Amino acid sequence: MAAMSIPLIRxxxxxxxEDLTAKRTRRSLVSSLMTVLMGLSVVAxxxxxxxxxxxxxxxxxxxxxxxFVTKDIPIVTRQVGPGMGPAIVGTLLITLVAAFMAVPVGIxxxxxxxxxxxxxxxxxxxxxxxxVMTGVPSVVMGLFVYITYTLRYKQNAFGGSLALSFLMLPIxxxxxxxxLKLVPSNLREASAAMGxxxxxxxxxxxxxxxxxxxxxxxxxxxxRAAGETAPILFVVGATNTVNANMFNGVNTALxxxxxxxxxxxxxxxxxxxWGAALTLLTLAFAITLVARLITARxxxxx
Amino acid sequence: MNTNPDFRTPEFSxxxxxxxxxxxxxxxxxxxxxxxxxxxVAFTTTKRAWPALDSMGLDFFxxxxxxxxxxxxxxxSFIYGSLVASTIAVVLAIPVSIGIALFTTQVVPARWRxxxxxxxxxxxxxxxxxxxxxxxxxxxxxxxxxxxxxxxxLGPIPVVGDLFGEGxxxxxxxxxxxxxxxxxxxxxxxxxxxxxxCPPADREGAYALGATRWEMxxxxxxxxxxxxxxxxxxxxxxRAMGETIAVxxxxxxxxxxxxxxxxxxxxxxxxIANEWGEAEGTWRAALIGLAVxxxxxxxxxxxAATAVVNRSLAKSQGTR
Numbered sequence: 001m002a003a004m005s006i007p008l009i010r011x012x013x014x015x016x017x018e019d020l021t022a023k024r025t026r027r028s029l030v031s032s033l034m035t036v037l038m039g040l041s042v043v044a045x046x047x048x049x050x051x052x053x054x055x056x057x058x059x060x061x062x063x064x065x066x067x068f069v070t071k072d073i074p075i076v077t078r079q080v081g082p083g084m085g086p087a088i089v090g091t092l093l094i095t096l097v098a099a100f101m102a103v104p105v106g107i108x109x110x111x112x113x114x115x116x117x118x119x120x121x122x123x124x125x126x127x128x129x130x131x132v133m134t135g136v137p138s139v140v141m142g143l144f145v146y147i148t149y150t151l152r153y154k155q156n157a158f159g160g161s162l163a164l165s166f167l168m169l170p171i172x173x174x175x176x177x178x179x180l181k182l183v184p185s186n187l188r189e190a191s192a193a194m195g196x197x198x199x200x201x202x203x204x205x206x207x208x209x210x211x212x213x214x215x216x217x218x219x220x221x222x223x224r225a226a227g228e229t230a231p232i233l234f235v236v237g238a239t240n241t242v243n244a245n246m247f248n249g250v251n252t253a254l255x256x257x258x259x260x261x262x263x264x265x266x267x268x269x270x271x272x273x274w275g276a277a278l279t280l281l282t283l284a285f286a287i288t289l290v291a292r293l294i295t296a297r298x299x300x301x302x
Numbered sequence: 303m304n305t306n307p308d309f310r311t312p313e314f315s316x317x318x319x320x321x322x323x324x325x326x327x328x329x330x331x332x333x334x335x336x337x338x339x340x341x342x343v344a345f346t347t348t349k350r351a352w353p354a355l356d357s358m359g360l361d362f363f364x365x366x367x368x369x370x371x372x373x374x375x376x377x378x379s380f381i382y383g384s385l386v387a388s389t390i391a392v393v394l395a396i397p398v399s400i401g402i403a404l405f406t407t408q409v410v411p412a413r414w415r416x417x418x419x420x421x422x423x424x425x426x427x428x429x430x431x432x433x434x435x436x437x438x439x440x441x442x443x444x445x446x447x448x449x450x451x452x453x454x455x456l457g458p459i460p461v462v463g464d465l466f467g468e469g470x471x472x473x474x475x476x477x478x479x480x481x482x483x484x485x486x487x488x489x490x491x492x493x494x495x496x497x498x499x500c501p502p503a504d505r506e507g508a509y510a511l512g513a514t515r516w517e518m519x520x521x522x523x524x525x526x527x528x529x530x531x532x533x534x535x536x537x538x539x540x541r542a543m544g545e546t547i548a549v550x551x552x553x554x555x556x557x558x559x560x561x562x563x564x565x566x567x568x569x570x571x572x573x574i575a576n577e578w579g580e581a582e583g584t585w586r587a588a589l590i591g592l593a594v595x596x597x598x599x600x601x602x603x604x605x606a607a608t609a610v611v612n613r614s615l616a617k618s619q620g621t622r
Contacts, residue, residue, distance in 0.1 A: 031514035035409055041401030042418055048483045049425050052436045108332035116329055126333040128608060133340055135537065135604035137544025139571040140597045143590055144343045147350050166339055173336065197318060199325035227429020229547040230575050255431045259547055259575075262435045270439060277432045288427045292420070 053281075060278025063271045069279075073240040073257065073272070080268035084257060084276050086242045091253040091280070094157050094236065095226045097246060098164035103218050105165075106172025107207070113173070114180040115202055127177070133170035141166050142231030155237035157251040163231035168221040175217025179210040182300040212298035219291035223284045229255040254280040343597065351594045354587035362591060368557045368573075370581065375588035377595060379557040383474065383567035384596070387549060388542035390478025390563065395486045396535055402486075403493035408519055419494070426487040434551035437480045442471030442552055449475065449564045469564025470554070477553040477569070481545055485538040492537060496530030496614055497523055530614030536607035544600045546571035570596045 063082070071083035109126070117123020145163040153159070183206050191201040207214070237250030238260065254276045261273035348355075355362055358375055365376025402422060406415050449469055456466040469475070500523045508518040524531075554566020555576055568576075570592045581589055 027514050027517065031516035034516040034519075035405075038401040038405035038409055041398040042405055042421075044398050045402065045422055045425060045483070045486055049421070049428075051440075052428060052433065055436055055440050056432060105332045105335060108329045109336065112329035112333040116326060117333075122330075123333070126336055128612075129340055130336050131608045132601060132604045133336055135540045135544065135600055135607075136340070136343065137546060137571055137593075137596055137600055139544070139546040139574050140343060140347065140593045140600075143574070143593045144347060147346045147590070148342065169339070170336060173333075197322040199322045202325075223427060227431060229429075229431045230571070233575060234578055255429060255547075258431045258435050259551070262431075262438055262551055273435055273439075277435050280429055281432055284427050284429060285424075288424075 056274065056277045056281055059271075059274035060281075063275035064278060068272075068275050072242070073252070074268070075240050077261070077264050077269045078266040080271065082272075082275075083240075084254065084272060084279065086239060087252050087254045087257040087276060088279060089242050089244065090157060090160075090236070090251045091226060091255070091283070093244070093246065094160040094232070094251070094253055095164060095222060097158065097161040098168060098225060099218070099222050101161065102165035102168040102172055102221070106169050106218070106221075107176050107214060109169070109173040110176035110180055111202055111207075113177045115198070115206065130170040130173045134174065136167075137230075138163075138167055138228050139230040142234040145231060146234045150235045153247070155235060155250045156245075156247055157236055157243070158246045159235035160232050160251070160253065161246070163235055164225040164228055167228060167231075168225050171221040171224065172218055175220065176210075176214050179213035179217060179300065180206060182213065183209045210300065212294050213300055216291040216294045216299060219287050219294075223287040223291070226284055226287070227255055227280060229253075229259050232256040233259065254283075347590055347594050347597060351587050351591035354584050354591045355594075357584070358588075358591075362588075363595070366557065366559055370577075370585045370588070373584050375584075375591070377570070377588075377592055379559045380568050380570045380573050380592060381595065382559050383553065384543050384569040384571075384599075386474045386563070386567065387477040387481060387553060387569055388539055390475060391481035391485055391542040392535060392539050394479065394482035395489055395538055398482075399486050399489035399534075399538070400493050400531065402490045403497050404519060404523070407494055407497050408515065408523065419491075422487050422490050425483065430484060430545060430548045431551075433480050433484060434548035437476060437548060437552040438472070441480070442476050444471075445476060445479075446471040453564065464561045465563050467560070467562030467564060469562060470566065472552055472554040473564050473566040474553065475563045477549045478563075480548050480552055481542045484545060484548065485541050488541055489534050489538040492534035492611065493527075493531055496527045496534060496611070499530070499615060500526045527614065529617075530611055533607045533610030533614060536603055536610065540600045540603040540607060543569075543603070544571060544596060546575050550575045 065082055068082035068084055069088060070085045073083045073086055074081060109130070113123050113127050113130075117126070141163050145159050145166070149159045149162055187205050187209060188201055191205040192198075196204070232253045233256055236253060236256065238256060239250045239252050243249050243251045258273045258276045258280065261269040261276070264270065264273075354375055357373070358365075362375060362377055363381070364378055365374075366378040366382075367374055367376045368379065369375075402418070406418050410418065449471070453466050453468055457463045457468075504522040504526065505518055508522045513521060549569050550572035553569055553572055555568050555572065556566045557573075558565060558567045560567065574589045574592050574596075577585070577589055
């Protein structure tokens with residue numbers, strides 16, 4: 001009986017059950033380790049975010065006051081004390097006017113891409129170039145506006161609005177197009193079946209359906225643009241007093257004030273930089289929060 | 303009962319037809335503005351920079367001597383600084399961004415996804431000048447000691463040690479770290495989008511064969527989204543190179559070419575921002591020349607990146 005040899009398939013190094021479990025344990029250990037590393041990468045971005053927010057809030061809060069928001073910027077940089085009013089006015093003015101220029105054009109451009117171009121070559125080119133344009137450095141856009149506008153019309157707030165609107169435009173086009181894509185096509189067909197012309201369908205059916213998402217995308221573009229600095233330095237100039245005139249005389253903005261005051265060795269200037277940073281950050285976060293709420297509450301979902 | 307349509311409505315009038323085609327042309331014009339602006343940027347900046355580019359010739363790119371007083375403008379040290387700082391940024395941002403993208407798509411339950419995405423996107427909301435302010439007044443001052451420690455430990459190693467010389471808080475490394483923080487949300491969101499296109503059947507197949515989570519990611523998710531991830535990283539690189547203000551504050555603003563990552567240097571956009579106020583004449587033309595160089599490089603990087611990402615996303619639409 002023992003003489004019967006049963007041919008068994010055997011691997012050269014005999015694998016036992018213990019080996020297999022050992023290998024399995026090592027493999028799942030590696031997997032767990034990698035999972036932990038992925039989790040740690042989330043922690044890794046939270047640290048700088050937390051550090052920046054903490055410093056800006058703690059250093060800025062002690063500076064913020066009613067005077068800080070309303071008073072002029074001290075002419076003597078070493079002077080300690082409030083005043084960022086002109087920069088707040090400038091930031092709001094420049095960004096709002098930029099948004100009024102970029103939003104309609106951006107939405108129209110997106111309407112072309114999604115409703116009219118129908119996979120055509122020109123549409124593809126525009127879409128591709130809009131994506132490329134989102135990567136054009138703001139410093140280049142600033143110099144472009146300096147050359148084409150400021151050389152002729154001098155430094156003023158409107159030049160800053162132009163530069164910011166060029167920076168916003170591709171972001172608005174891309175985000176609006178994404179939203180238009182989500183509008184179900186049977187809405188368009190229903191409208192067409194009722195006899196509406198295409199423009200009417202777009203204006204009364206497609207855009208209203210996509211509106212919350214479009215608004216939210218535009219707000220995010222505005223929040224981004226409000227913090228742009230380089231174009232302001234070149235085409236808006238700097239001032240210490242409020243200038244409500246868009247087209248006449250230099251102006252200033254929070255971002256530019258942070259940049260110049262950050263390079264000063266004086267405590268007063270640095271304090272004003274922190275205060276301006278907190279103001280700008282609050283503004284950007286508030287706009288983003290509104291955009292997020294609109295998206296969460298009203299926007300079409302994928 | 304009158305069942306005839308009302309022919310006075312815009313749907314039937316000649317005015318309505320005209321308005322309809324007018325609207326169409328308006329949308330085409332809006333799309334064309336993108337091309338117009340991009341073309342105008344390229345043309346006008348090159349034209350304005352020409353006096354400097356013409357008088358310097360190839361020296362503009364190959365010389366590292368930047369002497370506005372003698373009307374001599376060599377941009378090499380700025381090109382070098384831009385490359386070094388953005389390379390540091392990308393090297394630091396790649397593992398973190400892809401780690402977060404994998405964590406949100408492959409590890410955590412769906413309801414945890416949105417909070418993490420919002421958290422990372424918060425980084426993108428912080429204006430770059432605020433990062434710069436934090437970088438120059440807080441980070442640069444505290445990181446000094448850590449750089450010194452790295453220099454003491456790694457400095458004596460031959461060849462590699464050259465990278466870790468002595469330095470201060472303001473230099474390539476600080477600029478690179480700040481840039482890494484700034485481009486992480488961009489790379490992460492694109493990486494997430496690309497990774498999301500990996501077909502669930504592939505992943506489930508890997509699990510069915512007994513793969514652990516990491517083996518599944520390495521075997522299916524990463525190979526599948528490789529192209530798109532490369533594109534995402536390139537877009538991040540383009541952003542890092544174009545980022546101006548934060549770098550201008552922390553890179554140290556010295557024309558310098560050094561292997562030492564802790565040394566201070568300067569980058570193309572930072573030099574423009576810092577010198578524009580005092581520059582005039584050929585000096586200005588030379589600064590615009592730096593902008594033209596930057597524009598060309600970022601456009602090329604973005605073109606390539608967009609093409610790569612689009613191809614990868616289109617491929618996945620075909621298979622699903």
